[in-house]
Amino acid sequence: MARQKEYIEDEVIEKAMRLFWRNGYENTSVRMLEKEMGINQFSIYASFGNKQGVFLESLKCYKKNTKEMFENLIKSNNGVEDIKEFFYNSVKVSGFRGNQKGCFVTNTYNEFAESEDVVIKEQIASFMNNLKEIFIEKLKMDPTKDEETILKQANYLVLAKHGLAAASRVNTEQEIKDYIEMTFKNL
Amino acid sequence: MARQKEYIEDEVIEKAMRLFWRNGYENTSVRMLEKEMGINQFSIYASFGNKQGVFLESLKCYKKNTKEMFENLIKSNNGVEDIKEFFYNSVKVSGFRGNQKGCFVTNTYNEFAESEDVVIKEQIASFMNNLKEIFIEKLKMDPTKDEETILKQANYLVLAKHGLAAASRVNTEQEIKDYIEMTFKNL
DNA sequence: TTAAAAACTAAGCAAGTGCTTAGATAAATT
DNA sequence: AATTTATCTAAGCACTTGCTTAGTTTTTAA
Numbered sequence: 001m002a003r004q005k006e007y008i009e010d011e012v013i014e015k016a017m018r019l020f021w022r023n024g025y026e027n028t029s030v031r032m033l034e035k036e037m038g039i040n041q042f043s044i045y046a047s048f049g050n051k052q053g054v055f056l057e058s059l060k061c062y063k064k065n066t067k068e069m070f071e072n073l074i075k076s077n078n079g080v081e082d083i084k085e086f087f088y089n090s091v092k093v094s095g096f097r098g099n100q101k102g103c104f105v106t107n108t109y110n111e112f113a114e115s116e117d118v119v120i121k122e123q124i125a126s127f128m129n130n131l132k133e134i135f136i137e138k139l140k141m142d143p144t145k146d147e148e149t150i151l152k153q154a155n156y157l158v159l160a161k162h163g164l165a166a167a168s169r170v171n172t173e174q175e176i177k178d179y180i181e182m183t184f185k186n187l
Numbered sequence: 188m189a190r191q192k193e194y195i196e197d198e199v200i201e202k203a204m205r206l207f208w209r210n211g212y213e214n215t216s217v218r219m220l221e222k223e224m225g226i227n228q229f230s231i232y233a234s235f236g237n238k239q240g241v242f243l244e245s246l247k248c249y250k251k252n253t254k255e256m257f258e259n260l261i262k263s264n265n266g267v268e269d270i271k272e273f274f275y276n277s278v279k280v281s282g283f284r285g286n287q288k289g290c291f292v293t294n295t296y297n298e299f300a301e302s303e304d305v306v307i308k309e310q311i312a313s314f315m316n317n318l319k320e321i322f323i324e325k326l327k328m329d330p331t332k333d334e335e336t337i338l339k340q341a342n343y344l345v346l347a348k349h350g351l352a353a354a355s356r357v358n359t360e361q362e363i364k365d366y367i368e369m370t371f372k373n374l
Numbered sequence: 375t376t377a378a379a380a381a382c383t384a385a386g387c388a389a390g391t392g393c394t395t396a397g398a399t400a401a402a403t404t
Numbered sequence: 405a406a407t408t409t410a411t412c413t414a415a416g417c418a419c420t421t422g423c424t425t426a427g428t429t430t431t432t433a434a
Contacts, residue, residue: 178342186373
């Protein structure tokens with residue numbers, strides 16, 4: 001064996017994630033990552049391959065951090081009411097840990113909408129589809145809803161969640177509350 | 188007098204706008220603008236000062252192009268139904284002229300949410316406030332709504348419009364239709 | 375104690391960024 | 405036709421980008 005790393009990869013990725021979350025992918029340079037992660041460029045490339053590698057690990061890290069919230073949603077049994085709770089929780093998370101705004105996945109989704117980076121786009125798409133599936137499960141708990149309605153409402157909720165994440169970057173708490181309440185009035 | 192310009196500023200701005208619309212501000216370089224606008228960097232800087240100047244003119248150009256849609260909304264008299272119509276129209280516009288996606292203003296709004304460029308942020312904010320005011324006027328046409336409800340619903344609609352613009356970049360026509368219908372279900 | 379292996383530092387690479395400038399070209403005025 | 409004035413081309417500026425590499429330091433195992 002030989003010399004050992006002076007940093008823990010999970011720890012420096014957490015810091016990288018925050019930087020990406022704040023500035024987006026394109027507006028975060030490797031020099032900025034270097035400073036924020038507290039390690040040299042060489043180490044960044046040795047550990048994660050390239051800038052995109054750091055970003056993909058940051059996405060994983062975000063998913064790990066929000067895992068609990070999703071698990072709570074999955075195992076709950078109150079249908080639409082749980083989704084609403086999830087909406088409120090997802091707003092609470094943003095702006096909590098070190099002033100990050102919005103949802104990291106949604107921000108990325110927006111930034112890469114017109115991009116050709118299939119690797120990152122795949123990640124985001126799977127995340128979104130996963131969310132939709134969960135919504136469908138919750139909606140199914142109401143026996144009065146037929147399949148068509150469920151699909152429509154799931155689509156609606158995914159887009160609403162998307163709008164919410166964008167809104168949470170600039171709008172006030174009251175505006176966001178109003179938005180969530182109005183959104184679920186329609187179900 | 189002396190030599191005259193070989194291009195019409197309004198025409199080259201139209202092309203610049205499309206490029207910005209597709210790629211956003213940061214991912215559009217002056218070299219790309221040069222190619223798309225068909226004029227030299229010198230001419231770009233002579234006519235518009237700098238990159239931000241080109242962008243601001245592009246925003247103006249976008250507003251001019253969508254002016255008619257807004258005027259139709261303002262002079263109509265069917266309240267909420269007009270706003271819904273406006274939602275459908277705003278989706279039609281995107282993806283029409285040369286495959287642009289989403290709303291140029293909303294895309295800009297997303298990109299500059301965390302930025303410190305006050306000039307551009309002001310432009311966007313005024314655009315959004317303007318939209319909210321128009322929504323309020325339309326909602327007021329229903330005498331059964333009290334002021335509080337009107338404000339809540341106006342906020343909701345601005346955010347919904349925002350989500351819609353983001354959605355129109357990736358979602359299918361059916362999903363978008365579902366979303367609009369669901370949004371207006373209870374207004 | 376020495377040799378090997380991995381992680382460190384820091385300088386440097388080519389390419390791209392927004393923007394400028396020197397000099398050639400063209401058109402209107404005298 | 406000559407002069408003026410503004411536009412053009414194209415080269416170049418300093419700086420930033422993602423990434424690499426040469427060379428040093430540290431750690432473990434033989």
